[in-house]
């Protein structure tokens with residue numbers, strides 16, 4: 001398997017409206033521009049416009065079309081494993097900003113990125129970033145470095161927004177109309193690192209049935225985000241350093257040198273300096289990558305961002321799940337503000353999305369939040385807390401309780417109850433979130449469980465119970 005990539009098409013540089021399509025797959029992330037009048041097909045192989053070599057995709061799986069202000073239309077093209085929106089298999093749907101669909105096991109997310117014709121100022125407004133004082137300073141520095149080609153190292157805990165910031169730098173640079181390719185270095189099998197970076201010729205190794213470009217070739221003059229750079233094995237570090245110094249690659253199985261010009265942004269949650277001292281990360285590569293270093297503070301150190309982020313995720317989740325939740329109660333906000341957020345912005349996003357699905361009134365209250373948050377909050381000190389029912393606190397559930405919460409067919413004549421509908425919605429949502437975490441971590445259950453904040457045992461149980469992997 002190779003993490004590859006794309007037949008790059010040149011695009012109209014002055015479209016009336018643009019959006020980005022993010023494809024999150026086992027080995028990395030593809031980001032492609034969507035412009036009006038230029039549908040983009042996604043699949044496992046040619047003739048799809050974007051090829052992601054994931055076995056859960058059909059050859060030409062789905063088509064995305066930007067239809068102006070109406071959103072983005074997605075059509076399933078008769079795929080085997082289906083196109084899924086909010087847990088439902090769809091043939092055609094119109095997506096709004098922030099919506100996510102599953103193409104087999106590949107997560108596709110859409111984002112408007114403004115009009116190229118209106119320039120960088122308009123981009124800034126349209127970017128879906130929330131910026132408090134700490135982020136404002138960081139974004140100012142990001143804009144300063146965006147115009148050059150200098151390497152940038154982004155440091156921050158998991159889920160603080162390193163990829164979002166990398167995208168921001170790319171979008172504000174002169175190469176913003178070129179591709180941006182994100183690679184999770186921790187998810188590339190060791191033996192495929194070189195062919196992923198540099199490509200390979202047909203027959204270069206067993207299974208190389210056709211030649212493929214690597215990310216350095218595919219990115220052109222664009223940007224490569226090397227996420228989790230600290231996970232790169234030492235031999236791959238040597239190869240990467242060579243490319244950064246010589247700006248040339250040779251595909252595996254070839255001696256022909258190809259000039260490359262992509263800008264590299266590296267990201268890590270690790271202390272690379274300590275790794276250099278421990279000789280697990282090469283000092284020369286570290287200095288090459290960290291010409292400019294930007295540190296993203298954890299969410300617990302920029303609490304002023306919590307409320308605006310929560311409100312942004314509320315709006316996005318309403319669109320994704322077809323709900324109309326209007327607000328967050330002060331008691332629930334107090335819980336959000338108190339919580340230590342070890343999972344950072346991603347955890348906050350998941351909490352709000354879950355609450356939007358669960359809320360039974362048109363506001364999010366403490367009862368819609370996971371129990372771990374309620375315990376930290378000050379809410380309910382004067383009155384009894386509205387605790388979430390056991391069935392809605394999946395992380396706290398025992399396997400037996402989980403078993404009993406899985407859908408069962410209603411007995412003959414039994415009216416379908418509101419709670420059954422709610423349970424199914426919760427489970428569809430849970431399944432989607434688990435699949436997303438697995439896709440984002442290349443199927444690594446330990447890492448996925450950590451990101452979801454649940455024990456690996458619970459995650460494994462849920463994967464089995466939901467049949468994840470069996471249904472594509």
Ligand SMILES: Nc1ncnc2c1ncn2[C@@H]1O[C@H](COP(=O)(O)OP(=O)(O)OP(=O)(O)O)[C@@H](O)[C@H]1O
Nearest residue numbers: 128129130157158159160161162163164345346349
């Ligand atoms: N400033 C922000 N404004 C809006 N959303 C944000 C912001 N920062 C992060 N997010 C959201 O938080 C989630 C995690 O962000 P992202 O993937 O960029 O984090 P990361 O640091 O790259 O994570 P990892 O370490 O796991 O690779 C995403 O849903 C992203 O959209």
